[in-house]
Amino acid sequence: MENQPGTHRKRPITACLECHRSKKRCNRAMPCSVCVARKIPNKCTYSQPTRLLTPTTSSQAVAEVAFPYSPGETIASSNRASSPTLSERLGYSSANGNRAFGASNHLSPSERIIQSHQKETERFLSSLSKEKICDLAMQLPPENVVRELVDVYFAKVNRYFSILEQYYFEKAHATWNDAALKNIRLGTLENLSPDLLFFPALLFQVLAVAILYLPLETSSAIFLQIDDGASGTRTSERYSDKGMEIMATLGRNDSTVTAVEQELLRSFWLKNLGRGKEAWHVLSNSIRMAQELGLHLQDELRQDSITSAEETLDWLWYDEYKRRLWTKLFSWDSNMSFNLCRPRIINASDCTIKTPIDCDIPLEPSTRVPMAPGEHDRPSCYTPHVFQYFISQLIHEVLSTGIHKRNAADYRNVIMIHDRVTSILNELPAAVRPQSPDNSWDVKYDIIPVHRQHIINVASTFLLALYRPHAGKDSLCRERAVQAALDVLRSQQQLFELLAARNSQIYVLSCYAIDASLFLAVTTAKYPPDNTQLFEKISYALKEALDRIIWMRTKSPLAKAGEPVLKSCIAIMERSFQTHLQSQNPQPVSLLTPWSQTSLLPSDTFSDRGTFLPPNAGNFQHSDFADLGEVSTLNYNNENNSWMFESVTETFFDIDSFMNQMS
Known part of the structure; x- marks a missing residue:
């Protein structure tokens, strides 16, 4: 019996190599708690390539061993450096320095460098x-x-x-x-x-x-x-x-x-x-x-004696970079909430971020101080995005005060918001402002005319959404909503001409054109103008919009989906206007007073372009609306016109429901 080999089974090594060597109890995390406590997480390795366990209950551990990752399962749950901290368990934000468990935002550049290197070791992957x-x-x-x-x-x-x-x-x-x-x-x-x-x-x-x-x-x-x-x-x-x-x-x-x-x-x-x-x-x-x-919170950068001027400038520009990223998120969230009826994700009162500087980030940030260009310097390419951020802040104000709701008691607040938009436009740099722009830079920098039209499109889209809910009850709001829709379509046409045909998949070239066209066609059908010249102006703008939608439909799913309903609305508008003209005793409700209509933007906004021209592209032809007669079987009566108008002027316009009804 003494020569018989041992019968006991050798147990597999499940601890990490460091715990096995030092005979410590390992919790088999990645890294384990022992290696984290000893400050050697990089040395926490395992001899077996099997899946490692994070600290958990024994029943959960058995379940995780028995059921490995499925193909669709997120692996990120095993990638945490250690057990959740107390602040994480409680749900505190790690970004807010005013919280009990938060880190301070008042750091010097050298402290930030140390902090960034520490964070590089926090992510451990299986x-x-x-x-x-x-x-x-x-x-x-x-x-x-x-x-x-x-x-x-x-x-x-x-x-x-x-x-x-x-x-x-x-x-x-x-x-x-x-x-x-x-x-x-x-x-x-x-x-x-x-x-x-x-x-x-x-x-x-x-x-x-x-x-x-x-x-x-x-x-x-x-x-x-x-x-x-x-x-x-x-x-x-x-x-x-x-x-x-x-x-x-x-x-x-x-x-x-x-x-x-x-x-x-x-x-x-x-x-x-x-x-x-x-x-x-x-x-x-x-x-x-x-x-x-913490991108929504403004950092307080503190200069210290061990930080060079170059490092400080680098951090100033990096802070500018982060602020621009946040303002882009803020602008997109605001825009989708106001124009697409989505709830806001961001609460503006939570944000302490400063407005980004209207300047371009240089190729060598450590050599330049962040500041806006002078009057005679090359215009900044960032101006349209600063303007969009200002409009986004107005959107939050409108939504918070309820100005956008159809049952608003006082329309003076709507006019006041409009006046503030006009004031912001007038304060823009000369190269991109709508009124009397400085066109001398356009030839050298072809993006500047695009930026100018982008600003006009943002302003017009906002004003359309601002006046639209009140168009049914107030004639002035209706007049201004119609003019805002015309401004949107004019800026869309010019953007379409300025951007290459290959860019026709751009979302803004179809989304806002469809939205403004639907409102304009339905409103004109409900309130046909007694001014034939005005109707021709509206009709021509809609023809151009439909031309663009047809041109883009092979590349833009949005344009393809919007084309049929837009054709139906235009056909209804045409029939309604013809019926109005043929009435024996017409009692028209004027859409606008004869030729009082002017752009809601400064008066010469579109004067530098003249008439709208189609892009120089192969088979692009203007439609004549001859094929619109059979696109919809909807009865062309005042009851249906009223229903359509009520739908497109809802505070939260449901375009899917509208399109289903039109079908």
Whole structure:
């Protein structure tokens, strides 16, 4: 018996190597509590590649061992550095320095540098997460294709929408190419900051958006086998979904600025594909992550003796960059709440952020002090976005005071808001203001006319939404709502002419045109003008809008869906006006007093363009409305006109219900 080998079974090692070596009790987290307490989380490794457990109850641990990750399950729950802190368990915000468990926002640049390095070690990924991220990142196209698509994005999309700041994106992209990509190819994510971990997700979204605007003759289109709009949309969707897979793997609990940008760009991509409801949900994710980071709170930067002037300038510009990201989120949230009847996600009273400076971020931030350009300097490309932020603040004021509701007792408040919009417009820099603009910069910088029309479109859209609910009860509000709709359509036409035909998938070129056209056609049907010249003006604006919608329908799902109902409304308007003219004893209700109608914006807003011209594109032809007679079977009587008018002037206009009724 003495020579018989031992019969006891050797137990598998489940502790981390450090706990096994030092004979400590390991809780098998990643990293475990012992390694965290000893301040050696990077040394917490396991000999077995099996899935690790986080601290939990024994029954839950058994269940997690028995049921590994399913393909659709988010892996991010196992990626936390340690057990939740007390403030996290209570639900305190880590961003607000005034809370009991929050960190102070009053930090010097040197303290911020130390804090940022500490945060780089806070995200620990399971081996399964690392493997998936590496696999997804390796599916990015070759660098020459990436480079061309990034250039397309910044040339065709970002110069108009300013979603990303090119300096910071290019800086992260260079770091990704120099360091991170090498690690990815080796299957490791060592020494990568949290922001860099999220960067491939952002890069996928940039590529996805760029593909929507990619000319078919480019080398990237040939490489990606994109030969028409449908194949481009499929490729774009595949890349965008891969970015979301990376987000699901990393999780949204411990966010970064790059992660916020990824979600924001995904929302933009969804809107351009006509998926507005999904876009709103993704935007809400982006806003919540930004709030967790404290982007809605203004930092107080404190100078110290060990920080150089260059470092201070870098931090000033980085603070400017974060403020711009937050104001973009704020503007989009406000716009969707006011124009698309969505509830607000942001409470303006929670925000202490300062308005961004109206200037361009330089190529070398450490060499320039942030300040607005002088009177004779090149105009800033950021002006339209500052203006949009001002309008967004007015939207919050309107929604909070109830001015937008149909049963408002006093319309003077509506007029006061309009006057404030006019005041803001008059204070804009000369190059982009609607009234008497300085056109001397237009030839050298072709984006300035686009920015000017963007400002006009934002102002007109806001005024239409402001006056629209009151158009049924107050003749002045109705007159101004109609004129605002005409202003929207005129600015939309000029934007369409200024932007290339390939950009016809841009959301704003179809959404606001459809909305303004529906209101204008239905209101004219309900209140036909006794001024034939005015009707011709309205009719011509609607013809142009319909031409654009027809032109865009093959590329824009939104335009395709809106075309039938717009045709029906225009047909009803035509019939209603003809009936009005043929009446034996007409008693017209004037839509506007004869030729009193002027733009709600400064008087010469559109004087630099003259008549509207179609873009120089192949088969673009103006329609003559000859084919509208049979597009709707709705009876053309005053009862139906009243129902339609009541619908389009609702405080919360339900366009789906309206379109279903029209069908």
